[in-house]
Amino acid sequence: MKEPSIRRRILYDKFFKMIIVLLTFCSILPMFFILFFITSKGISVINWRFLTHLPKPVGEMGGGISNAIIGTLMLIGISTVFSVPVGILAGIFLSENRKGKLASLTRLCVETLQGIPSIVIGIIAYIWLVITMGSFSALSGGVALGLMMLPVIITATEETLKLIPESLREASLALGVSYPRTILKVILPAGVSGIVTGILLSIARVAGETAPLLFTAFGSPYMNLNVLKPVNSLPLMIFNYATSPYPEWHTLAWGASFILIVLVLGLNLFTKGVTRRWKVQF
Amino acid sequence: MGPSGCGKTTLIRCINRMHELIPDARVSGKIFLDHEDIYATDPIIVRRQIGMVFQKPNPFPTMSIHDNVIAGYNLNGIPLTKDEKKKIAEESLRKAALWEEVKESLHRKGTFLSGGQQQRLCIARALAMGPAVLLLDEPTSALDPKATSHIEELIVQLKDTVSIILVTHNMAQAARVSDFAAFVYLGELVEFGPSGRMFTAPKDKRTEAYLTGKFG
Numbered sequence: 001m002k003e004p005s006i007r008r009r010i011l012y013d014k015f016f017k018m019i020i021v022l023l024t025f026c027s028i029l030p031m032f033f034i035l036f037f038i039t040s041k042g043i044s045v046i047n048w049r050f051l052t053h054l055p056k057p058v059g060e061m062g063g064g065i066s067n068a069i070i071g072t073l074m075l076i077g078i079s080t081v082f083s084v085p086v087g088i089l090a091g092i093f094l095s096e097n098r099k100g101k102l103a104s105l106t107r108l109c110v111e112t113l114q115g116i117p118s119i120v121i122g123i124i125a126y127i128w129l130v131i132t133m134g135s136f137s138a139l140s141g142g143v144a145l146g147l148m149m150l151p152v153i154i155t156a157t158e159e160t161l162k163l164i165p166e167s168l169r170e171a172s173l174a175l176g177v178s179y180p181r182t183i184l185k186v187i188l189p190a191g192v193s194g195i196v197t198g199i200l201l202s203i204a205r206v207a208g209e210t211a212p213l214l215f216t217a218f219g220s221p222y223m224n225l226n227v228l229k230p231v232n233s234l235p236l237m238i239f240n241y242a243t244s245p246y247p248e249w250h251t252l253a254w255g256a257s258f259i260l261i262v263l264v265l266g267l268n269l270f271t272k273g274v275t276r277r278w279k280v281q282f
Numbered sequence: 283m284g285p286s287g288c289g290k291t292t293l294i295r296c297i298n299r300m301h302e303l304i305p306d307a308r309v310s311g312k313i314f315l316d317h318e319d320i321y322a323t324d325p326i327i328v329r330r331q332i333g334m335v336f337q338k339p340n341p342f343p344t345m346s347i348h349d350n351v352i353a354g355y356n357l358n359g360i361p362l363t364k365d366e367k368k369k370i371a372e373e374s375l376r377k378a379a380l381w382e383e384v385k386e387s388l389h390r391k392g393t394f395l396s397g398g399q400q401q402r403l404c405i406a407r408a409l410a411m412g413p414a415v416l417l418l419d420e421p422t423s424a425l426d427p428k429a430t431s432h433i434e435e436l437i438v439q440l441k442d443t444v445s446i447i448l449v450t451h452n453m454a455q456a457a458r459v460s461d462f463a464a465f466v467y468l469g470e471l472v473e474f475g476p477s478g479r480m481f482t483a484p485k486d487k488r489t490e491a492y493l494t495g496k497f498g
Contacts, residue, residue: 167340171404174300175354175411176330185357189344280343281393 035261042258045251051259055221055237058246065256067223071138071231072263075217076203078142078227083149084199090150091157091195092183098162114151121147122212130216138224138231141217145209149202156198160191165282193278200271204264210235234260283449283456284466285497290449291337293466294417297447298332299325315414330354333408334417338424339400341392341407348388350403351375354411370410377443378406379436398429402436409444416440418448422455434459453493457481465489 049064056063090106097103125144130136164187172182188195213219218230219240234256241253284290295301296309302325313320320328341350351371355362362370371388375381380402384395392403401421408416418437422430437446437459450456456463457477464474465486473480473489484490491497 165340167336167338168342170300170303170334170336171340171342171407172353172357173303174298174329174334174336175357175407176326176328177354177357178326181357181359186342186344190342281391282343 038254038257038261042254042256045255046258050255054223055252058249061248063252065234065237065252065259067220068232068234068237068256069259070223070225071217071220071236072207072233072260074138074225074227074231075141075145075213075233076207078139079145079149079206080199080203082143082146083153083202087150087153087199088157088188088195090154092161092188094154094158095161096183110151110154113147114155117211118144118148118209119211119214122214122216125212126215133228135228136216136218136230138217138227138229141213141231141233142227144212144216145206148206148209148212149199152202152205153195153198156201157191157195160194160198161187163194164190168282190280190282193275193280196278197271197275200267200274204267204271207264207267208235208260210239214239234263283451283453283463283492285492286451288466289469290451290466291419292469293471294334294419294447294449297415298329298334298417300329300334330358330411331413332415332417333411333413335401335404335408335419335421337420339397339404341395341400341403343391343393345392346389347384347392347395347403350392351406351410353407371406374406374410375403377409377440378402379432379439380406396429398425398432401425401429401433405433405436409440413444415445415447418446420449420451422450422452430455453481465492467492 049062051064051069052066053062053064054067055065090110094103094106094110122144125140125147129140129143133140168186168190169182172186173179177186213233213236217233217236219232219236220230221232224231238253238256238260241249241256244250292301297313297320299320301307301309309321315328315331320332341347342353345353348367348371349356351374352362352367355367355370372381372385375384380399383399384390384403387394392400395403401424405416405418405421422433425433434455437448440446441459441461448456448459460477462475463477463480465472465480465484465488467488473484473486475485480489481493484493
């Protein structure tokens with residue numbers, strides 16, 4: 001057997017290293033491109049007025065997106081209230097019952113729910129809430145977003161709790177601690193960083209959703225704090241303004257995009273910080 | 283004592299009903315603690331009277347040393363005043379011969395301690411509940427010789443105040459610390475008797491073979 005010369009091996013090595021660096025660069029390039037583009041287009045309209053004022057009618061200059069920011073926060077709040085308790089409890093159930101008919105059925109449902117297109121979830125929320133209550137509302141939008149967050153939270157909780165060593169549960173049970181208290185006071189606190197990460201990432205994911213809101217939250221040019229009335233949100237506003245024929249609305253849409261990106265990016269960075277700080281060493 | 287896989291841990295887990303964590307596990311026969319059938323008592327009450335320390339030290343990673351010791355009270359929701367907590371923590375740590383090493387750092391996480399210290403912390407945690415019986419499931423198998431001798435000294439000290447049931451595959455350790463010994467082999471209790479007699483004049487051939495190092 002002839003051994004390939006050592007020079008050729010070194011050359012190969014260098015070649016592949018270069019390819020890897022190049023491809024990595026290619027994968028982060030779009031991200032920087034998007035950031036740069038949105039910042040350059042959007043930052044010019046960002047000022048205090050933009051953040052604190054309502055949109056103006058066509059033809060008038062200025063105007064802000066305060067209603068969309070408040071609306072987005074409301075929608076996130078409603079969807080979190082719905083999805084977090086259900087998601088965590090379902091995640092606990094799945095990690096505690098690895099086998100069993102109900103568990104595998106639940107797992108199948110979670111996977112399916114994850115794959116359902118967001119527009120379909122919007123239609124479901126429309127049928128459930130908008131039709132029965134007779135009006136577009138922040139509530140229906142929140143429920144639609146909550147349905148999208150649910151599988152992410154369930155999976156994150158399940159995967160986190162599965163990694164917690166069995167010895168911890170035994171330590172608690174051997175002290176005569178009941179099963180529910182063991183779950184609540186020993187297992188959950190040990191997994192809090194993973195669960196919070198799941199929740200924050202799911203929020204970051206739905207914060208930019210437009211499709212499920214089109215016929216639930218619907219959008220509104222006014223400030224609205226009533227959960228039973230239509231409410232605006234950043235992605236909805238971007239959609240409506242960007243498809244309008246007015247150039248000043250296009251500028252507002254760029255500004256709103258910038259705010260949305262900052263929000264999502266901030267959430268992701270915050271998540272990373274939280275994960276590091278609350279991580280429990282076993 | 284007995285070779286690996288002979289059922290020592292399974293046997294000891296029946297005593298505080300920890301085997302019930304495994305689905306499909308079943309038990310036959312009866313175990314009595316002070317004339318009370320532990321299988322007629324709620325497992326939660328049984329486990330408060332019969333403490334357990336495991337093979338690998340398992341302090342609660344989210345809690346400080348102090349909170350680890352009184353975890354049995356906190357987790358069970360038994361209300362204690364701050365002074366009572368302090369007192370119980372100190373007493374238990376003293377009994378577990380750990381107090382002098384950790385008294386300055388009670389607020390630190392239990393997982394910062396060394397393996398041997400963690401194991402003594404787990405013993406303190408079990409003692410804090412004031413158990414009648416303490417089950418030790420190979421408490422030194424994950425520790426180095428120095429930490430092991432520490433734990434063994436501790437066992438000898440503690441055996442006057444609490445009944446200790448120790449599982450070990452190390453027959454020298456069994457001979458050093460025990461008053462009575464049982465030999466388990468292939469899921470069967472082969473022999474039980476006072477340690478002095480068992481280690482010098484075993485009745486069963488299999489016990490003799492194990493003690494003389496022919497297997498195990």
